Amino acid sequence: MLHLRLFASACLFVLYGSVAIPRPATSADVTSPDLELLSVEKIWDAAPHNAFTDLVHYKDQWVCGFREAPSHAGGVKDSRIRIIASGDGEAWESLAALEDSRGDIRDAKFGVLPDGRLMLLTALQLFDTSQQKHQSLAWYTDDLKSWDGPHDVGDPDLWTWGINFHDGVGYSIGYRTVEPRFARLYATGSDQALVTHVDDLGVESDYPNESVIVFDDNDTAYCLLRCSGPAQLGTSEAPYTDWTWQVMNAPVGGPEMIRLPDGRLLGGGRLYDGRQRTSLFWIDPATAELTEALTLPSGGDTSYPGFVLRDGILHVSYYASHEGKSSIYLAKVRVNTADDAAGPIAIGDRLEPFVDDHLIDSLAGAARLMLHKPTDREVVISHDEPWEGNTSTYHTVFHDGEKYRMYYRGHHVEAHGSGKIKNHPEFICYAESDDGIRWVKPKLGLFEFDGSKENNIVWADGPGVHNFAPFHDTNPNAAADEKYKAVGSRGKGLYVFKSPDAIHWELMHDNPVITDGAFDSLNLAFFDTHRQRYVDFHRHFRNGVRDIKTAVSKDFIDWSEPQWLNYTGVSPEHLYTNGIVAYHRAPHLFIGLPKRFIPNRNPSEHPAKGVSDAVFMSSRDGRTFHRWPEAIVRPGLQATRWINRNNLPAWGIVETESDIAGAPNELSIYTTEDYYEGDAVKLRRHTWRLDGFVSIHSPFSGGEVMTKPVLFAEKDAGDEPQSTRLLLNVSTSAAGSVQVELLEAGEPIPGFTLAESDTMFGDSVALPASWKGDSDVSKLAGKAVQVRLVLKDADVYAFRFAGATDSDQ
DSSP states (O other): OOOOBOSOSOEEEEEETTEEEEEESSOOOOOBTTEEEEEEEEEEOOSSEEEEEEEEEETTEEEEEEEEESSSSTTOSSOEEEEEEESSSSSOEEEEEEOOTTEEEOOOEEEEOTTSOEEEEEEEEESOOSSOSEEEEEEEESSSSSOEEEEEESOTTEEEOOOEEETTEEEEEEEESSSSOOEEEEEEOTTSOEEEEESOOOOOSSOOOOEEEEEOTTOOEEEEEEESEEEEEEEEOTTOOSOEEEEOSSOOEEEEEEEOTTSOEEEEEEEOSSSOEEEEEEEOTTTOOEEEEEEOSOOSSOEEEEEEEETTEEEEEEEEOTTSSOEEEEEEEEEOOSTTTTOSEEOTTOOEEOSSSTTEEEEEETOEEEEOOOEEEEEEEEOOSTTSOTTOEEEEEEEETTEEEEEEEEOOBSSTTTSOOBSSOOEEEEEEESSSSSEEOOOOOOSOBTTBOOSOEEEOSSTTSSSOEEEEOOOTTOOGGGSEEEEEEETTEEEEEEESSSSSOEESOSSOSBOSSOOSSOOEEEEETTTTEEEEEEEEEETTEEEEEEEEESSSSSBOOOEEOEEESSOOOEESOOOOEEOTTSTTSEEEOOEEEETTOOTTOOSSOOEEEEEEEEESSSSEEEEEEEEEEOOTTOGGGGSTTOSOBOBOOEEEOOSSTTOOOEEEEEEEEOTTSTTOOEEEEEEEETTTTEEEEEOTTOEEEEEOOEEOOOBOSSSSBSOOEEEEEEEEEEEEEEEEEEEETTEEOTTSSTTTBOOBOSEEEEEEOOBTTBOOOGGGTTSOBEEEEEEEEEEEEEEEEEOTTSOOO
């Protein structure tokens, strides 16, 4: 017997087709601790019947599409796809009504094309059925008001129901509406036409039909497919030609599905077990089991939701008739993290800096997370060459073997801050260093300036001269002539470049690879070693505010549709640049150093208004960042740093030697000064201790922190455990202290209690915790352990479970 968990203790049975499925004994709505229904609003009911929705967030607008018609039934006249939009999700206006006189228009489904246009996919139930019954249609727009279409797509009587894009390709399943019944997989071609990718998906069902496809970070595809009887879950690996199908434990009508950032699959649609309703439900990809999680206010004629997840809130469009007539609704659902439900957090032997509260279960006493500002250091380079100047900027810095490399724009304006009189074109210049502190400008002999090639120019006269951003490509599959890559813009596109030696550069592709953005600042890309993919972060405008979008790629040429970053901790602010890196000591973490721009302040009464500082943010998935409102680099006492566009952080966080004898390395970042002033921009260095961005801090009055349960590395193939010590990056005063207790299931573990903890004091980036002189924690490997830190006048920046021979740095 199929089992559908509906959070009800007793079950009755109702027949759907020939399949018996359980239903709850009561009609009580289902709720889940992971999903919190925040609000539901009716957003449209103008037509006699309003139904079959989809939702998208496009060009800063919430866009909902749905069918208006006299009734639910097919084959009726006077039907259309209504397009409504809202800037805030509250007030909606109609932007378009799309019709085709050949037939009754049906369900609306959206997809965003790689070129940035919005695609609407739907189908006609034809009035003249002498040749065929159904024809799929597509419309296209880039402004939501002018729609190019309808265009016939797919094949006759194959209803392409929905489309989702992955790595630049749109995938859509068409289901045959006449005998013989089957499902066909289409993919978009170069002209966005739907071409057959798999002729018959081999679904064992009398009538496979409506579907949705999503993809995970490893390029695995999951398909939720409505069938005659229980739904089915399909799974396939790239290139998506071979599919495995599992029969699920319930029917689903009008299916929708999303993969959450934590990896869970959340579905939505109509459930048929005695009370028709639109619900959200979890899907276990291993077993294909559906578990209802949240019932939306609905009933009667209902379903066909559309999903958009933003800032931890799932926005759900759907239709229902529980209030008398079928109307369009928008629900907002808070999606809580799966960390608690998933059990202990596996950290292995990796370093875990306390940049956020991800691993924190509780803080007590005076303990709190504290943001630390780096220490101002020396000016490391002045852009005083004739081909450089007072608007030289957009620096990138990275450590590459025995060298540190720096790239920047060489540029100069003669008029005081007017930005209008330029005395030479923009060039990309190069400097290098043996220590990250003392920099030289090699004479490269590549490009001519004022009759001579005796200069350090590495790129000129092409795309990217405004904002060239190179990196060392750590992709093990990178070709020999592509060991270094870069991005740079021209106009409304981002171009990609390659180099075998970091000096000689050429375009990798004649056309821009990303076009959805406003690229007039430092855009960047790099190879994400933790997730084994390229990632991009670039400038765009959201509601008139400078903001950041991101995209990913497997090959640096074909990129996913850019998505907005989400933020916690702050209100919207102008982020002039983003400065995001994968932190080299903990590459599962993204660290960002944006330049924050305040456009209306002008204390110096400079012709170019605005002041800037540098702020700090971090992320564990590259999409949602916790951003601190306090600056990490202030303009300070230097008057020229209070002038527009100063204090811009270079892209890059590098290790450099400390000037304190015997001290460990420190982290160096660089920011600009003297922009618009004098003859040369200067770059100043600032330093943190290793991992020194944020700490658990407590004054002498005392405080403590308890982590969530964590799993560190188990024993390896030999007899020696991979992790034998708990190392803390810690700093105390002479009178301060840190003590450590380890707990299991909320109880102190004998041998690792607070009473047995040796008092830690001093300053070290890797100080071993110990209990009665013993630091060995290997017998706890593989167990769910909580770490309790008790602090007095101390900071703990990071911790790590490490092997006995691992470096203390």
